[in-house]
Amino acid sequence: MNGVLEGKDYLVGNIYTLADAINYPFVRVHFISGIPSIDDLPNLKAWISRIDARPAIQKGLNVPTPDRLEEYTKDPEKLEKLDRCIRCLF
Secondary structure, eight states: OTTTTTTOSSSSTTSOOHHHHHHHHHHHTGGGGTOOOOTTOHHHHHHHHHHHTSHHHHHHHTSSSOOOHHHHHHOHHHHHHHHHHHHHHO
16 A cells, blocks of 8 residues: 555545545554554555544544544553454454
């Protein structure tokens, strides 16, 4: 995706589309898939930041409770517990 985003703000040119909306939640929690960092993927990081900043996204991330993603990424024990919980669903 980093390559696809080269020179673009969103996946399909410079307009937010369903492609962005569908992929964003999965990319945002990349660490659950075993990708601990996307620091070496600047286009992808910028894309996540652009989408994170959208007012509707901010509103949605805090329903029904405030967004706690950062809390999980900073606490390996909580992340492991979340990972086990997600894996039991599948």
